[in-house]
Amino acid sequence: MRVRTWAAFIIVNVIVSAAVILTVLFLWERFNPLPIATITPPPLPSLRRQAAHTPAATVPVPIPEETPGPTLYVVQAGDTLSGIARAFNVSIEELMKANHLVDPNLLYVGQTLVIPAHPTVTPSAPATAMTPPEGTPITPPPTITPAGPATIRIRQVLGSDELTSEMVLIRCQGGMISLEGWTLSDAEGNRFVFPAITLFPDAQLRIHSAAGRATPTDLYWGRETPAWQGGELLTLRDRDGNVVDTYIVP
Numbered sequence: 001m002r003v004r005t006w007a008a009f010i011i012v013n014v015i016v017s018a019a020v021i022l023t024v025l026f027l028w029e030r031f032n033p034l035p036i037a038t039i040t041p042p043p044l045p046s047l048r049r050q051a052a053h054t055p056a057a058t059v060p061v062p063i064p065e066e067t068p069g070p071t072l073y074v075v076q077a078g079d080t081l082s083g084i085a086r087a088f089n090v091s092i093e094e095l096m097k098a099n100h101l102v103d104p105n106l107l108y109v110g111q112t113l114v115i116p117a118h119p120t121v122t123p124s125a126p127a128t129a130m131t132p133p134e135g136t137p138i139t140p141p142p143t144i145t146p147a148g149p150a151t152i153r154i155r156q157v158l159g160s161d162e163l164t165s166e167m168v169l170i171r172c173q174g175g176m177i178s179l180e181g182w183t184l185s186d187a188e189g190n191r192f193v194f195p196a197i198t199l200f201p202d203a204q205l206r207i208h209s210a211a212g213r214a215t216p217t218d219l220y221w222g223r224e225t226p227a228w229q230g231g232e233l234l235t236l237r238d239r240d241g242n243v244v245d246t247y248i249v250p
Contacts, residue, residue, distance in 0.1 A: 150177035181239030
């Protein structure tokens, strides 16, 4: 009986103690609430500060157009000034002015000509070197077609029997030809041998009997007496001795 009494007493004390503790905790939390943690968002960046770091707009700078320079062309065998002018769409006068030429019929193989830019042609793009894609066929530059086989003629004899004015005019018709080793002679044994010189189509060559300095258009024999007389026959032969043309001196 005594044991049950003590057990009941202990249980009642436990229950009462728990109730007291819970009551105290409830009242403490109500009158002394715990601080609530607050989260403060970071300040937003100001518009002025953002503007300071915003890069300025890039204004495209126009690229000045380059003026295309003149074209250079190397004279090939069979070329004529008129043919080169047609191939590059310029006039003969423009070619002569750009290259300081005096005789339009006088050209040399290997001579470099300046082809002026045509004033009416406006380039559609800046003159920039571009490499064509691999496998793209490359169009070769225009090839000047020779004017056909050359024909050499004795055109005229001037000032015969007068050393200072005596000359023979030779003219080339057709294509280009070398006169090296050719001869001009008469029945009296007078014989002029041509040096290494090339005549182009429509070019004219003067052979002077007197002395002087040779040029591409004038050759000088260097005689002390006249060579040709009126009424005699002049014969022009090639290097193999074949007769090319004959002419009776007036």
